[in-house]
Amino acid sequence: MDQAQIKAWIDALGIPALFVADDTRIIAANDLAISVYNLNVAGLIYSAALRQPAAIEAIHACLEYHKIQTARIHHTENCTDTVFDLRCAYIDKGLRGVLITLKDLTDEGKNTQLHRDFVANVSHELRTPLTAISGFIETLQGSAKKDEEALDRFLGMMARQSARMDRLVSDLLSLSRIEAQERQRPSDTVYLHDLLATVIESYKAQDVEIISQLNAHDHAVQADADQLHQVFSNLIENAVKYGQAGAPITVTTKNVACDARLRVPAIRMSVCDTGAGIDPIHLPRLTERFYRIDGHRSREKGGTGLGLAIAKHIISRHRGRLEIKSKISQGSEFTAIIPTR
Numbered sequence: 389m390d391q392a393q394i395k396a397w398i399d400a401l402g403i404p405a406l407f408v409a410d411d412t413r414i415i416a417a418n419d420l421a422i423s424v425y426n427l428n429v430a431g432l433i434y435s436a437a438l439r440q441p442a443a444i445e446a447i448h449a450c451l452e453y454h455k456i457q458t459a460r461i462h463h464t465e466n467c468t469d470t471v472f473d474l475r476c477a478y479i480d481k482g483l484r485g486v487l488i489t490l491k492d493l494t495d496e497g498k499n500t501q502l503h504r505d506f507v508a509n510v511s512h513e514l515r516t517p518l519t520a521i522s523g524f525i526e527t528l529q530g531s532a533k534k535d536e537e538a539l540d541r542f543l544g545m546m547a548r549q550s551a552r553m554d555r556l557v558s559d560l561l562s563l564s565r566i567e568a569q570e571r572q573r574p575s576d577t578v579y580l581h582d583l584l585a586t587v588i589e590s591y592k593a594q595d596v597e598i599i600s601q602l603n604a605h606d607h608a609v610q611a612d613a614d615q616l617h618q619v620f621s622n623l624i625e626n627a628v629k630y631g632q633a634g635a636p637i638t639v640t641t642k643n644v645a646c647d648a649r650l651r652v653p654a655i656r657m658s659v660c661d662t663g664a665g666i667d668p669i670h671l672p673r674l675t676e677r678f679y680r681i682d683g684h685r686s687r688e689k690g691g692t693g694l695g696l697a698i699a700k701h702i703i704s705r706h707r708g709r710l711e712i713k714s715k716i717s718q719g720s721e722f723t724a725i726i727p728t729r
């Protein structure tokens with residue numbers, strides 16, 4: 389299929405659609421897409437033309453992994469906010485590239501399928517500890533009634549399960565708060581190195597070995613300090629949980645004059661571990677809610693599988709992006725890239 393044929397196909401679609409070729413240029417956009425962006429984006433590099441980090445992330449991942457990507461984007465044009473479900477699909481027949489379609493959700497209220505999946509996941513996650521607690525109660529009411537040693541053991545296990553439910557509920561609340569704030573720009577003035585140093589200190593106090601190389605020029609940015617604290621805590625905690633036991637974790641910062649994808653000056657803050665690494669097939673899905681590589685291992689370690697989903701939302705609220713690089717049996721590097729202006 390050539391460029392003219394692609395244009396004819398997407399013109400016929402009836403929803404906003406774009407085609408980004410392998411060289412990252414938008415080679416076709418239908419009228420509906422042009423009216424969404426209020427700009428003829430055809431001919432431009434996608435990362436410069438489309439301003440939402442979530443859209444740029446999804447297209448980048450689709451170009452890189454050739455897998456379907458979806459993202460929820462909030463678009464503001466002429467003071468009107470519109471919510472779209474963006475879908476990217478890779479086409480490798482004829483002209484190679486990504487077909488992007490936008491589905492307007494503004495009038496649909498809650499996106500029903502996503503909502504249903506989410507409720508099903510939450511119910512499943514809550515049911516597991518709840519079932520365990522019910523089981524312990526039954527045992528304590530029956531066979532273990534007079535067994536003091538068993539009583540102690542079971543109460544300990546019940547406490548762990550209820551702590552897990554508590555963590556899950558707090559993570560869910562935190563996720564919904566962040567989603568509600570997505571269109572509100574953060575307003576605290578935050579020195580990023582100071583904040584990072586506080587997180588590092590709190591882990592060092594728990595005997596985690598961290599090599600900190602905070603080499604960047606520190607920047608005061610408009611940010612939400614508590615939320616960024618949550619991002620770095622999760623990245624360091626993940627490096628501890630899934631990295632190599634006992635090996636140090638390295639935290640580095642670096643300034644970039646212009647981030648290749650955000651196209652603004654930024655600070656890159658990375659957390660590196662030397663653990664088992666992550667198979668590339670998991671990388672595109674790692675920031676999905678409840679996505680875990682090894683669900684059993686994560687749950688054992690008290691994980692809810694929401695940490696990276698929350699981190700991604702927070703970083704996107706700061707107009708930044710999360711980069712994940714990993715090499716099997718060498719380790720992983722998670723980098724939060726935050727614009728400094």
Ligand SMILES: Nc1ncnc2c1ncn2[C@@H]1O[C@H](COP(=O)(O)OP(=O)(O)OP(=O)(O)O)[C@@H](O)[C@H]1O
Nearest residue numbers: 626627630680681682686691692693694695696720
């Ligand atoms: N540094 C890492 N090395 C290897 N795998 C990782 C690393 N960080 C995250 N992962 C994988 O990504 C999954 C999702 O991470 P995420 O932080 O979202 O959830 P979690 O750590 O399991 O739970 P929570 O953050 O809620 O405690 C993890 O379950 C793990 O499989």
Ligand SMILES: [Mg+2]
Nearest residue numbers: 622626695696
């Ligand atoms: Mg985590």
